[in-house]
Amino acid sequence: MKLFDAIDGRRSIHSFDKGKKIPRADLEKLITLATMSPSSWNLQPWKFLVVEDDEKRAAIRKMAWDQNIITDASAVVLVLGNTDPHENKEAIFDQWRSNGIITDEIHATWMQAVGAVYPTDYEKHEYAIRNSSFAAMTLMLAAHGMGLATCPMIGFDKKAISEYIGVKAPWIFSFMISLGYSEKGEAFPRQQRFGLDQVLCIDELS
Secondary structure (H helix, E strand, O other), X not given: OOHHHHXXXXXXXXXXXXXXXXXXXXXXXXXXXXXXXXXXXXXXXXXXXXXXXXXXXXXXXXXXXXXXXXXXXXXXXEEEEEOOOOOOHHHHHXXXXXXXXXXXXXXXHHHHHHHHHOOOHHHHHHHHHHHHHHHHHHHHHHHHHXXXXXXXXXXXXXXXXXXXXXXXXXXXXXXXXXXXXXXXXXXXXXXOOOOHHHHOOOOOOO
């Protein structure tokens, strides 16, 4: 599937083919594609908890406004972000240097710059959410290209689910994605999108 077709054809699916499992090879391919996403300095502050177990998904459903797509889908993917931009910087920057992309001087500068760019808890939280969201969007596009259906979800008790799955600092729970196969096959037609006159500004806001 071509990229433009994937972007145009992807929909948030609310009716899944119950009980249909995703082959492990397809699941691993999907997550591998998600890791191709851009991230600040290539620090890759994301993790995906794929929950296939029926009982665990039933428990998560109770913490998420009883949304049936959590248990109807083949799995639910909990997207996590790392709020510590320093955790992987040495390994990643060492790789940049060993590949000849940056010099020793730039390596030293970048090691210091991470702290300057993300100095507070607020910036670190934004870093985690922003970068994990890049990966999640790639995951949804890749899933569509593989014939899978997805629905991003933010309607849940974040604290309760975080405790249930054992999220610990520096990780935070961003959101989740129901993942499986569309029950109806074809998605609804694309609904209205705002025109460029409402969303596009050039040089200044209007």
